Amino acid sequence: xxxxxxxxxxxxxxxxxxxxxxxxxxxxxxxxxxxxxxxxxxxxxxxxxxxxxxxxxxxxxxxxxxxxxxxxxxxxxxxxxxxxxxxxxxxxxxxxxxxxxxxxxxxxxxxxxxxxxxxxxxxxxxxxxxxxxxxxxxxxxxxxxxxxxxxxxxxxxxxxxxxxxxxxxxxxxxxxxxxxxxxxxxxxxxxxxxxxxxxxxxxxxxxxxxxxxxxxxx
Numbered sequence: 650x651x652x653x654x655x656x657x658x659x660x661x662x663x664x665x666x667x668x669x670x671x672x673x674x675x676x677x678x679x680x681x682x683x684x685x686x687x688x689x690x691x692x693x694x695x696x697x698x699x700x701x702x703x704x705x706x707x708x709x710x711x712x713x714x715x716x717x718x719x720x721x722x723x724x725x726x727x728x729x730x731x732x733x734x735x736x737x738x739x740x741x742x743x744x745x746x747x748x749x750x751x752x753x754x755x756x757x758x759x760x761x762x763x764x765x766x767x768x769x770x771x772x773x774x775x776x777x778x779x780x781x782x783x784x785x786x787x788x789x790x791x792x793x794x795x796x797x798x799x800x801x802x803x804x805x806x807x808x809x810x811x812x813x814x815x816x817x818x819x820x821x822x823x824x825x826x827x828x829x830x831x832x833x834x835x836x837x838x839x840x841x842x843x844x845x846x847x848x849x850x851x852x853x854x855x856x857x858x859x860x861x862x863x864x865x866x867x
Contacts, residue, residue: 718821
């Protein structure tokens, strides 16, 4: 049970005396001045500055707690467990698809170059120039792969920071997760829900399944 703090006699006496002298209610500034004066004469280490610091610390604590709740409501756990993994998987798929496409382009260009070597001029020179242009253009794949790899590393770094944030927030994140799932309304079906592509390699239909689907259309 919390003890009830009794009014300080010195403060009560000083306020009553000031009120009698003024003959009217005291203003907030006058009351504050009296409180500071009384506190300054009290025994012990407490001072008006101590009280000001305490009030500021209390306000800071309330602000931090409010910020914790608001950050938890953003669901950083969902960002870590869903959004970032999906983004990195999609970027990895881009790199893989680009490498595959570039490899097939280079193979075709090499075959064209071989055929061109058996032709007479000027057709041979024209084809070789075009094939050389294809080889040079395919350098984009290496540069693109490097840039995407940097983005993936950045996402991994963000994921690590979010892990630390989730550990710091603790119970607030769990409460926000339960609240979010309890109040989540079913999403109405749309045309976008019917679209399947492009799929990640692990989730994409294999050629055998595609052949079976096509055979069923006959």
